Amino acid sequence: MAVIRDVMPAFELLQPGSAADAQRLLEQNGEAAWVMAGGMDSFDWLKDRIKKPRVLVDLSGVDELRGVRVTSDGVEIGAMTTLTEIANHAEIKKNYGVLAEAVSLVASPQIRNQGTLGGNVSQDVRCWYYRGGWPCYRAGGNICYADTPVGRNREHAIFGGDRCIAVHPSDSVPALIALDAKFVVQSAKGERVIDAEDFYIGPQDDITHINILKPGDLLTAIRIPATFAGARFYFEKVRDRNVWDFPLMNVASAMKLSGNNIDQIRIAVNAVSPRPMRLKNVEDAVRGKPATPETGEMAGKLAIEGAKPLQFNAYKIPLMRNLVKRSITGVREATWTS
């Protein structure tokens, strides 16, 4: 689509100074309101005239939503904390390094300076048909342009497609799932605390929504329990260019060992399915086993069971097998023996 370089269409800009005021404004304006954190996902929609909210609720003045607090059980990260702040935060680097690494691989320095964690976990899919304003299933229509014999679907899903085959694009989310993070959502009814993986919705449940946020909901914080503090972590992102590009795939794992045996483990992969994918079956299969290349290979093979390639994305199957293997053994041991 042609890039429009004119000023965006008009909207009302509301600039609350507290989370309570922000939530109230969202409640009052319902469907007409759009939350703006750093705006890095929002501006494309607005500039391209594809989403036309009447009201923008700008959170940039809500200081209480900013910053990382060390709590009695881990850390709490305000939704408005920038990705740069998280990547540089001493406690996160020391004990939750998988998240520091994940966010430091997002987009570009300037985007990380402005993009927030709340915005990163709440961002929409990147499928260009949808982003370009085509009236596909996800946009409320009744066709998927990516899932046709000529559809461009190199970046799309190998799991979990149901009419829509767009993938979840976030780099931070798999790290948060691996850390067993909880999302704190404020609404008129009060506060809800949701497991990271349950924040997301697949197309079989609601094809036009990517997460559980409803009009009036404000994501205020993300809590990371101390469960995996200082554990062994792995994060890897595969992308075309080393800057700006969304993941073709990423993997995150958090592992606690006794000796070389895996005691506790959580693994998540993103950009393979419309919902960020936690690999529970793999976790169950490797628990109690040694963290060796053999276990990694078994994990990799198990991870791709049931994967369905599209016309242009079959490469994602061996890629996922290898990334999952590495998430258990690290890069050095990850050459294949069988």
Place this chain on the structure above:
Amino acid sequence: MPEMDDPRQSEGAQRKVTRRQFILGVIAGGAVVSAASYRLLAPGHGRLSSANWSERLISINVNGKARRVEAMKQETLAWTLRYKLGLTGTKLGCDRAECGACTVLLDDVPHYSCSVLTHTVRNKKVTTIEGLAAADGKLHPVQQAVVDQQGFQCAFCMSGFIMATVGYLKQNPNPTRAELAHGISGNLCRCQDYSKILDSMMRGAEYTRNGFPAERRA
């Protein structure tokens, strides 16, 4: 209602003047720079209530000066800087956070000004390429390094690279070449002149730490 509510009308009307006339007209506008050109160009959209007016007339700190400017709610900082304040050293390449040409500092941190709403920087310090040189005209060390090293080809990307570098050096004044390359990796050069750009920026880092070479100070 604000007079800009219907973009179709204002876009249509705007086509009646050339872009250059429009820009020159706006720049000539003077101290309180306003969106008057829009109003003149969009008949029927000229009735502003005074409440709307006061809401949109804001003050932003640009290059150490308080600048009063009338900015639409949906206006980006790049737009305000270039077309309201006449600070055209900030370039617009992609307008989509994908090139870095529009990089400015907000409280000393590099941001893409194409992707910041002007109304959100009222409490911030904005620094553009025009604000780097000293009051007596002496160039900023990174600018001087570009002159000495002849770092760019067409230089459309230059002010963005310089701003990104100046911002990065505040965090890490003594970077390796690889660190600096990573630090300013949010900027693209269409002429693909990266090696020479990095030469200049490394020299800029050195000048920033140690001052200009003696012969240049004379």
